[in-house]
Amino acid sequence: MPRSFDEILDQAAVPDTVTDADLDALKQEIVRDVTATLMFGARPAPEGRYPTTLDRAEAALTALCAELIHSTDAAEHLARIADLPIDADGALHFGCLLNLAQEPDGALWWWQFAAGAGNATAAYCLYLYHLFHGELRDADHWAHEALSLDTDIHLTSPAPCRRRKLDSPPEVLREAIERLKVDEVAGAQFHHPDHRLADQIEELADAC
Template structure:
C-alpha cells in the first residue's frame, strides 16, 4: 500500500477543515475514523503476508507492525496496538501515524493527537513502506468477519474480533519491561496460521 490512501486523505482534510465539535462528539468521531481505517487495513490483500513477514531476515517490517497493531486494537488490546503502531510509524508508515492520531483523539489526548496528526501529514508525503504480495494470498480473516467489522463501523459501533480470533492475539508472548510499555504482546511466527484456523472455526 503506497502513497496516501483515500481513507487518510479524507481524514487529514477533516482534521484540518472541520469546525470545533463538542468534546464527546470529537472523541466519538475519532473512534469511528480509527475503526474504519483498521477495517480497510485488515481487508488489504497483503495483510496476511505482511504480518507473516513482520520479522524478515531479522529486520522488523513496518507494514507487518501496522497489521499487528490493527489486530490488537480489534482485540481490545489498546496499549499493545499503540506500541506496534509507534514502531510502524517510526519505520515511515503514515497509516500507523494516522491510527495513533485517531487513537489519542478518541482518548481525549489532544497534545499527542496533534503530534501524530502532523506526523501522518508529513509521512504521507514520503515514499511508503511497500506491502509485499508475491502471489495471490489467502485473507488474514474470513470475508464474513471483515464484513461484520465493516458493518459495525458503518453503524457507528466499536468493532471487535470474534472471541476465537481475539484469543489468538491474547495468547501471544508478552514481555514486561517495567517501563513505558508494560505487558506488550510480541509477534509469533505461528500467528497467521492460528488466526486462519480460528477463522475457519468461527460460526458464520
Template structure:
C-alpha cells in the first residue's frame, strides 16, 4: 500500500494566483450552471457534455485530494486527536477523507459537513467535489461559496493531468479496517467511531512513513484554487 500512496501523492504540483476578476468569473460560471440546470434541465446537449466531464473530473480530484491529506505529515496527529475528541475539526476532515476512500460516502458527508460548517474550507471544497460528482449542482455551489470565502485557505488539489484513480486494493484495505470499528447512530447516519487500535492497524500506511515520496502539504488562497479552471 505504501507504493500506491507514493504514486498518488508524488504528483502534487503548485498553483498560481489569479486576479479578483478571474475569481469573480469563476463564481459566475458556477451560478450559470446552477440556473441553467433549474430552468432547462437536460435540454442543453453541449452543456450536458461539458458537465459530464466536470462530474468525472470531480470524482478523480476528490480521490486525489483525499489521498494527499492522508499522506500529510500531520495525519497521525489529526486522527489521534479525533479519537480522543470527536469534535476535533481537522480530525473530522481527515477521517472523512479516509471513510470516503473506504467507500462510505454518506458517512464522509456527515464528517465533512461537521468540519465545513465549523469553517474548514478544505472540508467545504471536498463537499463541493462530492456533490459535483453526483450532479447535485445547488449543493455543490453552496459548498464552493463556503470554500471561496475571502479569508479561507485550503489544501490545493492536483491538476487533471496528475489525477489518478484509487487502487482497488487500497480502498479494500481501508474499508476492512473501517468495518471493524464500533458503529454509532447519529440522526439515521451510521458513524464509525475511530479508536487507538484502528490507528495502529492503518498507521503504517498513512503519512510520510506510508509514502516516502510524498511532499509537504501546501496551502493556498481561494485565488490560487480558482487557477484550475479546467475543473469547472
C-alpha cells in the first residue's frame, strides 16, 4: 500500500532531541538580546569574538571603581563613612572597594544607600552592575534614576582600560575586607567600614 507523503517525511525526519527547557532557555536568551538592542542600541556580539554589551558593562564598572578608589580624596571619603555611616560619597567609594573585593552583596547595599541619598554616580554603578548581569529592567530603572538625580555623573573614559580579570581579589584586599564587622540584612552581607581602610587605601588601590 503506498505510503502518504506525510508518513515519508515523518520517517525521514531527524528525531527531536530539544527539550522544553532548552526551548525556554533559548527564548529567554533571544528576549534578552532583543531587549538589549531596543534599550541600549547594541546587540551583544558572539562570545569570544567581540566584547558583548554585558562584558563592556563589567569592564566599565571595574574601571570606574578602580578610578574612584585611586582618587586623591578616596581616603577622606572612607574615613568619613567610618565616622558617619550616612555619607553618600563615602558609601559610593566603600561600595566600589567591596566590588573590587568581589563582595557584590555589600557593594549593592552601599550603592543603593548612596543612590537613595542622591548620589548619581552610585545609581550609575547600579546600572552597570545590573546590565552586566543581564537584569535589564533593573538596569533601565537605575539608568533613569542616575539621570534624574544629576547629569554630572562620574564616568570612565569611552574605552575603559582592560584590566586582567582575577579569579580572586588580591590577598591584601581580601584580608582588609574579611576583618570588617559583617551583619546580615535580608539575606545579604552588610559590611561596616572602619578607619583602617582609609589608612590602607593607597596599598589597597595599588593592589587592585
